[in-house]
Amino acid sequence: MLAFSSIAAHAESVALAGMLGSKALLVVDGSAPKSVAAGETHQGVKVISTSGDQAVIEQAGKRVTLRVGEAPVSMGASGGGGGRGTRIVLTAGTGGHFMTPGQINGKAAQFMVDTGATSIAMSGADATRVGINFKNGQPVNMSTANGITQGFRVKLNSVRIGDVEVFDVDAVVTPQAMPFMLLGNSFLTRFQMTRENDQMTLVKRY
Known part of the structure; x- marks a missing residue:
């Protein structure tokens, strides 16, 4: 109990x-x-x-x-509504990965935390689903298991998890299919990150 x-x-x-x-x-x-x-x-x-x-x-x-399909609702006492929260608490799932639902530009998204990723990364299909016209972004060469492929660097208006929202976040879009979006350092570096056992806490710095 x-x-x-x-x-x-x-x-x-x-x-x-x-x-x-x-x-x-x-x-x-x-x-x-x-x-x-x-x-x-x-x-x-x-x-x-x-x-x-x-x-x-x-x-x-x-x-x-x-x-x-809607963004997660906050059940805890941390932060207020309207994206003004400052604290995110994640619990590791199967395989030790930290997964979380969220929103990009107000559209539902599913993330996996990846501290090794420079920025948020997503497939072209996911980018289209959340309304990002990524082909107007900056072309970049991306190294994949199948060699070099062309992706696009874009700027996300907003990324939200629970009641915590950040703005103007860098992301890359790859033509390859991905099971979920990677929550990389363009988002994570805006937080003070601590981990204890299977729980990760992100406290907003700016």
């Missing part, structure tokens, strides 16, 4: 990745999606009801409605 309470207290953000029948696929603090039926609880987040592409969840008396 003590361990469960500790986990529940750290549920900072919750997103709805999809629906599996009447079960909600919840992503809590960037962890792998978990199917949760109405009345069940996952990491301190209880599913109250599901309908279509929506789910009503509750944590610590706070009840919100999630919709598939």
Whole structure:
């Protein structure tokens, strides 16, 4: 019970990745999606009801409605609304990777933290989906497993995770398919990063 309470207290953000029948696929603090039926609880987040592409969840008396594909909602007490938060808490998922849903220019995105990436990186398909006209960007040569290919350097108006939002973030778009976007140092260097066991905390510096 003590361990469960500790986990529940750290549920900072919750997103709805999809629906599996009447079960909600919840992503809590960037962890792998978990199917949760109405009345069940996952990491301190209880599913109250599901309908279509929506789910009503509750944590610590706070009840919100999630919709598939929308940015995660903040369930913790850190920061305020409207993108004015200053703290992001991520929990390592399968394989030790830090995954998190977020938004680019107001459109839903799925990130994997990559401290070895110079900037945010995404595929052309993802760039198109979030409304980036990347072919107007600066052409760059990119080294891949299949040799040198041409990508494009672009500037993102905004990148948001939970209630934390930063502006004018550099990114590169590659023609290769990618399972998710890489959250690289053009975003990460704006934060003070600390890691303890399987939890990463990012505190906004500017």
